[in-house]
Amino acid sequence: MELDALILSRLQFAFVIAFHIMFPAFTIGLAAFLAVLEGLWLKTKRDVFLKLYLHWVKIFALAFAMGVVSGVVMSYQFGTNWSVFADKTGSVIGPLLGYEVLTAFFLEATFLGVMLFGWKRVGNRLHFISTLAVAIGTMISAFWILSANSWMQTPQGFAIDAEGRFYATNWIEVIFNPSFPSRYVHMMLAAFITTAAVVLAAGAAQVLRARVSDPTRWQMRMAAATLAVLMPLQIWAGHWSGEIAHEYQPAKVAAMEGWWETKEGQPTILFAIPDQENKRNLAEIGIPGLGDVVVGGEKPLKGLDAFPDTEHPPVFITFWSFRIMVGAGLGLLGLGLWGLWLWRSGKLTAPGVFHWLAVPGGSLGFIAVISGWVVAEVGRQPYTVYGALRTADSVAPVPAEQVAFSLLVFMIVYAIIFTAGVVYMARIALRGFDDAPTGPPKEEQRAPGTPLGAVDDPAETAEDAVPAKA
Numbered sequence: 001m002e003l004d005a006l007i008l009s010r011l012q013f014a015f016v017i018a019f020h021i022m023f024p025a026f027t028i029g030l031a032a033f034l035a036v037l038e039g040l041w042l043k044t045k046r047d048v049f050l051k052l053y054l055h056w057v058k059i060f061a062l063a064f065a066m067g068v069v070s071g072v073v074m075s076y077q078f079g080t081n082w083s084v085f086a087d088k089t090g091s092v093i094g095p096l097l098g099y100e101v102l103t104a105f106f107l108e109a110t111f112l113g114v115m116l117f118g119w120k121r122v123g124n125r126l127h128f129i130s131t132l133a134v135a136i137g138t139m140i141s142a143f144w145i146l147s148a149n150s151w152m153q154t155p156q157g158f159a160i161d162a163e164g165r166f167y168a169t170n171w172i173e174v175i176f177n178p179s180f181p182s183r184y185v186h187m188m189l190a191a192f193i194t195t196a197a198v199v200l201a202a203g204a205a206q207v208l209r210a211r212v213s214d215p216t217r218w219q220m221r222m223a224a225a226t227l228a229v230l231m232p233l234q235i236w237a238g239h240w241s242g243e244i245a246h247e248y249q250p251a252k253v254a255a256m257e258g259w260w261e262t263k264e265g266q267p268t269i270l271f272a273i274p275d276q277e278n279k280r281n282l283a284e285i286g287i288p289g290l291g292d293v294v295v296g297g298e299k300p301l302k303g304l305d306a307f308p309d310t311e312h313p314p315v316f317i318t319f320w321s322f323r324i325m326v327g328a329g330l331g332l333l334g335l336g337l338w339g340l341w342l343w344r345s346g347k348l349t350a351p352g353v354f355h356w357l358a359v360p361g362g363s364l365g366f367i368a369v370i371s372g373w374v375v376a377e378v379g380r381q382p383y384t385v386y387g388a389l390r391t392a393d394s395v396a397p398v399p400a401e402q403v404a405f406s407l408l409v410f411m412i413v414y415a416i417i418f419t420a421g422v423v424y425m426a427r428i429a430l431r432g433f434d435d436a437p438t439g440p441p442k443e444e445q446r447a448p449g450t451p452l453g454a455v456d457d458p459a460e461t462a463e464d465a466v467p468a469k470a
Contacts, residue, residue, distance in 0.1 A: 003400065003404070004400050005081075005395060005396075005397075005398055005399065005400040005403050006391070006392055006395045008400055008403040008404050008407060009077075009081040009082065009395050009396070009398070009403050010391070011407060012077065012081060012403060012406065012407040012410065013074070013077055013081065013082070014374075014377075015407065015410060015411065015414075016070065016073055016074055016077065016410060016414075017074060017373070018370050018373075019070050019414055019418055020067065020070035020071050020073075020074055021369060021370060021373055022366050022369065022370070023063050023064070023066050023067030023070060024067050024071075024138070024141070024142065024145075024191070025187075025190060025191045025194045025365070025366070025369045026063050026191070026194055026195055026198065026366075027060060027063045027064050027067055027138055028138040028139060028142060028188070028191035028192075028195075029191040029192040029193070029194055029195025029196065030056060030059070030060045030063065030195045031060065031131075031134050031135035031138045032135050032138075032191075032192060032195075033056065033195055033196075033199065033222075034053055034056060034057055034060060034131055034135070035128075035131045035132050035135040036222075037049045037050075037052050037053040037056070038053050038127070038128050038131050039128060041053065042124060042125065042128055048214045048215050048218050049218070051214075051215045051433055052215045052218060052219055055215065055428075055431075055433065056199075056429075057115070057116065058428055059425050059428050059429055061112075061116055062421060062424065062425050062428075063425060064108075064112065066418060066421050070414075070418070073410070075097075080396060080398065081395065081396050081398060081403060082384075082394055082395060082396060083396040084393065084394050084395060084396055084397075085384055085389070085394035085395075087165070088164055088165050088166055088389060088394070089152075089165075089166045089384075089385060089389065090165075091165060091166060091167045091168065092151065092158055092166050092167065092168050092174060093148050093151075093152075095168075096144050096147055096148040096151070096174075096175070097144065097145075097148060099144050100140075100141050100143075100144035100145055103140050103144070104137045104138070104140035104141035104143075104144065105137070105141060107133055107134075107136070107137035107140065108133075108134050108137035108138065108141070110133075111129075111130040111131075111133035111134050111137070112134055114126075114127065114130035115127070115130045115131050115134050118130065139188065142184070142187060142188065142191070143184065146180060146183055146184050146187055147174075147175050147176075147177070147180050147184075149183075149376075150177050150179045150180035150183050150184075151174055151175075151177045151180070151385075152380070152384060152385050152386065153177075153179045153183075153245075153248075153249065153376065153380055153386055154177045154178040154179040154180075154244070154248045154249070154386065155177065155385050155386060155387070155388055156170075156173045156174070156177050156178065157169055157170035157171065157172070157173025157174040157177070158174060160388070166385070166388075166389075178244055178247075178248055179241070179244045179245070179248065182237065182240040182241040182243075182244050183241055183244075183376075185237045185240070186234070186237040186238060186240075186241050186372075189230055189233055189234045189237055190234065190365070190368065190369050190372070192226060192230055193226070193227060193230050193231060193234060193332060193365050193368075194365030194366060194368075194369060195365070196222075196223040196224075196226035196227050196230070196336075196365075197223070197227065197332055197335070197361060197362050197363075197364055197365040198362045198365065198429065199219050199220075199222070199223040200219075200220060200223035200224060200227065200335065200339065200358050200361070200362065201358055201359050201360075201361060201362025201363075201429075202219070202362070202429040202430055203216050203217075203219045203220035203223065203358075204220070204354070204355040204356075204358035204359050205355075205359050205429075205430045206430065206433075207220075207349050207350075207351055207355050208351055208355050208356070208359070209430075210351075211433075212349045213433045214433075215433040216349065216433065217348065217349055220339065220343075220348055220349065221343050221348065223339070224335070224336055224338075224339025224340050224342075224343060224348070225336075225340060225343075226336070227332055227333070227335055227336025227337075227339065228333075228336035228337050228339070228340045229336075230336075231329065231332055231333035231336055232333070234329060235329065235333075238326075238329070239294075242256075242295065243295075245379075246295055248386075249379070249380065249386060250302045250306070250307075251302075251304065251307045251311055251312065251313060251379075252313060252318065252375075252379035252380060253295065254301075254302055254303050254304045254306075254307075255304065255312070255313045255314075255315045255318040255319060255379055256318055256319060256322040256375060256379060257269060257291060257295070257319075258272050258274055258281050258284070258315070258319050259291070259301065259302075259303040259304065260279050260280060260281070260303050260304050260305060261303040261305050262300050262301070262302050262303040262305055262306045263300050263301075263303065264292070264299060264300045265288060265289040265291075265292055266289075266291030266292055266295070266300070266301045266303075267286035267287055267288045267289065267290060267291050268286055268287045268290035268291045268294055269281065269284055269285070269286035269291075270285050270286055270287070271283065271284070271285040271286075272284040272285070272286070272319070273316075274315040274316045274319050276312070276314070276315045276316065279304065279305070310382065311382065313378055313379045313380065313381040313382070314378055314381060317374065317378045318374075318375055318378050318379045321371045321372075321374040321375045321378065322371075322375045324367065324368075324371040325367075325368050325371040325372045325375060328364040328365070328367045328368035328371065329364075329368050331361060331364050332361070332364050332365065332368070335354075335357065335358055335361050335364075338354055339354065339358070342354060
């Protein structure tokens with residue numbers, strides 16, 4: 001395979017977004033978790049929920065910042081490596097991304113400051129509203145980003161002018177395109193599940209380190225219950241998304257399933273080595289006829305032979321990414337049900353095999369999110385806007401050497417900065433709760449006339465600024 005500017009630009013964008021997507025997937029779920037914790041603290045007055053909040057809010061702040069930084073880099077690539085794509089589709093994609101900034105990012109940025117540094121400057125209920133606003137802002141942000149990406153998957157509500165530029169004819173159809181509802185639900189559930197897996201892994205690590213406390217027990221209970229409840233819903237949402245893809249992107253589904261021939265009784269293939277050059281599967285292991293039952297829809301189900309070779313996505317990557325995603329999801333379902341059973345048995349914080357598996361299991365959510373993105377994006381090839389704009393016609397006229405150099409720089413910088421950030425967040429997550437604050441702060445000494453809640457140190461952290469009980 002020749003590493004021309006097109007391949008290198010695709011690799012660079014894939015590399016950057018693979019880093020970026022982990023942080024929004026984590027922060028969306030973590031923001032919701034923090035809102036639940038603060039709400040429970042206000043409702044029950046139990047310090048255990050406050051300890052958990054103050055513990056995880058520091059990780060949220062770091063992850064949020066890293067997500068913003070990696071997202072900015074992606075935006076620049078639209079104007080550099082993919083300037084032709086930006087020029088042709090900017091009238092449709094641009095407003096959607098602009099709405100994300102106006103309705104979500106400003107909301108998050110405004111209330112994030114209150115959430116992190118406003119404990120003694122606002123009342124407890126107003127602080128809770130700030131946490132809710134940040135959580136809602138992350139979901140609104142995902143709404144617009146997924147709407148834009150889903151429009152690229154199943155475009156509608158647009159026309160193309162004489163110069164080949166796209167413009168919207170119906171914004172409702174653009175925003176709520178056919179694949180958007182299922183993909184949004186699928187992504188939101190993925191975010192909550194990813195966070196639950198990380199929280200469960202952190203709790204399991206604390207158990208193995210013999211640092212069990214009340215917050216450890218509660219975070220493990222909440223995480224295990226979340227996985228056990230949401231994973232069945234995620235399986236349903238994934239099936240829903242697959243049905244939409246089968247209707248609008250049948251070539252993608254054929255590649256996901258490894259179907260080369262159009263026929264009745266398509267199998268569900270469990271294992272195979274797709275050979276795209278010879279249009280066959282090697283070492284195939286499958287269940288005959290089950291594909292018709294799982295996928296549904298028109299019969300016979302289309303194989304890749306129903307499409308020209310130039311319309312085939314890279315089959316090997318799409319096929320195996322789909323199976324990695326499903327395998328990671330089943331692993332998370334197993335951890336959730338196992339953890340729920342241990343909770344009911346009173347053994348959730350007794351060290352055992354479950355805990356040794358739950359620690360690496362914290363990565364399964366990220367693996368599922370990244371592999372699912374690969375299925376969606378690689379399976380869409382050879383198009384950037386499915387059926388309307390090919391990827392080869394979207395890349396900027398940039399020399400391959402420049403793209404290769406910038407890719408190398410990204411890899412080095414990301415390896416240093418993001419590895420350090422992730423390691424630091426992991427250290428915080430694995431730390432126990434022995435030193436966590438156990439109650440309201442002591443009354444500060446204030447000079448006469450100093451407003452209540454004023455602090456001497458403007459750089460006071462959220463952990464130091466423990467709120468008084470409501």
